[in-house]
Amino acid sequence: MGSPRVVLVTGASRGIGAGLVTHFLDQGDTVVGCSRQQADRSHARYRHFTLDVADETAVTRMFHTTQESCGPVDLLVNNAGVAAMNHAVLTPIETVHRIFDTNVLGTFLLCREASKVMRRAGFGRIVNFSTVAVPLRLEGESLYAASKAAVEMLTRILAKEFAPWGITVNAVGPSPIRTDLVAGVPPARMDALIARQHIQEWAEVPDVANVVEFFARPESRFVTGQVVYLGGF
């Protein structure tokens, strides 16, 4: 994969996703982003699709349009995710569906469609998003962590299934970053969580971008089915 690359980022309008879009544009890449919100970004090398990642028809159409206008996607960054922090006994079933639709079904759908175009190119890099809530088994985040544990297992098995086509599949598990996802969490709880890390600081988007870029490098062709957590656990 030379530069410029074609990079697809889900959950591109806010938080880590928006930061990663900026990172890739700064690298000279062509970036396709999607989110449920409209884009408030205008850039010659950026194209935005307003969609739900769990909408099969919309996702398929996005890949088709991207293929026609930009060529095959080199790197898929499956960043879109929703969280709901609550005691399990107080969690409505609608919340369960919402979390699993976006985090698991959406990740699977994007991986599936990306693999079709990457297979033809004989090359592809997929980076999924887990969370430190998985190894920490965080109470109050049972469904979020369970959905991300599913993403980790998808990552490991898709890595096997896609390997013959030159596609690697890995995951990054960010430690807490100041985004909307944690905006509603009490500060004392976030401080206690960060105190459990080896590196007891808030992570930043460039820390995530660094891991994504490592997975994306052509030289990382032998790195697949791996999950890297930030912060140390």
Next chain:
Amino acid sequence: MQRVIASIYQAIDEFNALAPASRQLEKSPATVLFGEGGRLDSLGLVSLILDVEGRIQADFDAAVSLADDRAMSRRSSPFRNVATLAEYIVELLGVNQGG
């Protein structure tokens, strides 16, 4: 049926472009695909199915899922040879168009 077979042949061209010499498929209704005497291993079958689904989408503007539970639970596999695959696709397109 002839249009479907033509689409499968195009998919076979696309498949052959990526497949090793030992896995090349002949464009004939009798070409055995998978199972005894077939030229495809399981990964090759997955690749061919992707190519055929892509061609059907392009040629018929129809999204078909060739390897769903319906196909897998059949007594005789639609993936036995090109002719059985074509019959199965015609059946699916008929269902799609009717429903």
